Amino acid sequence: MNTLVLTRNDLSVIVQAFGRDALMDEVLAQLRIALREYDPSRTQSLRRQGFVYEKPRLGVLEWMPVMRVSRQVVIKVVAYNPGNPDDVGLPTIVSTISVYDPATGHLVALLDGILLTALRTGAASAVATQILARPGSSIVGIIGCGAQAVTQLHALSRVMQIQEVLFFDTDPSAVASFPRRTAFLGLSMKSAPPNVVARASDVLCTATSVEVGKGPVFEDSDLKPWIHVNAVGSDLPGKIEVPLSLLKRSLVCPDFLEQALIEGESQQLDASEVGPSLSDLVKRQQDFEAYRSRPTVFDSTGYALEDMVATEIVLKHARALGLGRELAIENILADPRNPYGPLDVQASRPAQDRALP
Known part of the structure; x- marks a missing residue:
């Protein structure tokens, strides 16, 4: 086989x-x-x-x-x-x-x-965005410009009419190369400080390598009332990207609740404060249309499905x-x-037949 x-x-x-x-x-x-x-x-x-x-x-x-x-x-x-x-x-x-x-x-x-990880992570954010983001959302913010950011933006471009992309990374080389790595999308790109990115965004993607205990990566200050956040980078206990105050006033939707409560943004919340899973969103998306005018967060920790x-x-x-x-x-x-198989056949031959020439 x-x-x-x-x-x-x-x-x-x-x-x-x-x-x-x-x-x-x-x-x-x-x-x-x-x-x-x-x-x-x-x-x-x-x-x-x-x-x-x-x-x-x-x-x-x-x-x-x-x-x-x-x-x-x-x-x-x-x-x-x-x-x-x-x-x-x-x-x-x-x-x-x-x-x-x-x-x-x-x-x-x-x-x-x-x-495949980059593809499916971007796709999951796009699925959540299509359900939760305000209709007509056109400004995308990216905080963290590594490999995952490329497919986040690519996937969003398949479900949104993006007019402008604002982006930030703590690494100047990642900032400098991000427009080149996403040039195939033909989008208007502009670098800006993280809080400027967050305040301008209709849809914000955080995909950072922030250290444990060093988050959040932007402030809950003067954000749009309908901001939708795809929080992708939280994957360890103590590693967070989204301010607790924003989570508290948002509909928070995890990809996989059991996992998100341990290492996602949902680790900052009690289980009773977490909303529907991504699967539930897709199954009952009409039930969540009213949330499109409110803050929403997709807590993406990575789902084996x-x-x-x-x-x-x-x-x-x-x-x-x-x-x-x-x-x-x-x-x-x-x-x-017989785990030895052919080795037994070799061993059964006379010694002279097995000798090296």
């Missing part, structure tokens, strides 16, 4: 073949369907768990499992290392995704999770294009009860 392995080159071919916009639109559409049809008896998602460490550099290594009952298991292993871009030239978020057959435990596929959606899309396209390599990774032999 072989495992389909997709490399970064395979993913590049998929993006080039279908285009960034078409791929993002497909992730958006399929994510809406998955959220609308979500049934915990058929799809089981567990909260993210893993290791937090300070040596050799500050980082997190975690795993995110989700299972479509009787069909497949998808597990993403994701690392968050904020020093990566400057220290070693790697993305802040590095991940791989594995797909398993629950009937046998067989590893069906193995692929990159860096691009989103990973499954993006993975299924990429694997579908890879198979259609004949991409990837089929490798016999697992030691699956003719006799399932």
Whole structure:
């Protein structure tokens, strides 16, 4: 039994073949369907768990499992290392995704999770924005201009008529390069201090690497009455981006409540103060139309269901294009009860036959 392995080159071919916009639109559409049809008896998602460490550099290594009952298991292993871009030239978020057959435990596929994480995180924010943002919202603010900010803006551009983008990052090089990295969107871009960005925004995305205990990343001062915030960067206990006062007066919607109460913006609140999940928003979006004129916050901590959606899309396209390599990774032999297999055949030959020439 072989495992389909997709490399970064395979993913590049998929993006080039279908285009960034078409791929993002497909992730958006399929994510809406998955959220609308979500049934915990058929799809089981567990909260993210893993290791937090300070040596050799500050980082997190975690795993995110989700299972479509009787069909497949998808597990993403994701690392968050904020020093990566400057220290070693790697993305802040590095991940791989594995797909398993629950009937046998067989590893069906193995692929990159860096691009897929960015795609699905942007798509989730766009789904929430489409439901919660005030109609006609046209000014987008970005605080934190790393890799996630690119797909946040890309996804929003697929569901909004964006007139202007204001952005900020504590790293001058990230600020300088952000217009170039998002040039394919053809948007009007302007850098500004964080509080100026927040005050001007109809929709604000925070996607920062703020240190634990150093948040929030903007002030709750003179914000638009209808501001919608996609808070993407909170992924550790004590790491927050949104002021508590804003959360207290907003409808706060987590992607995955159990996880958000531990490491999302919702960790600042009591569970009773947290609103509907993203799935509930999609299922009952007409119930929340009145909130479009009020402050709202999408608490995006990362949801394994989103990973499954993006993975299924990429694997579908890879198979259609004949991409990837089929490798016999697992030691699956003719006799399932003999782990040594061919080694026993080699050992049974006379010693002189096995001797080196």
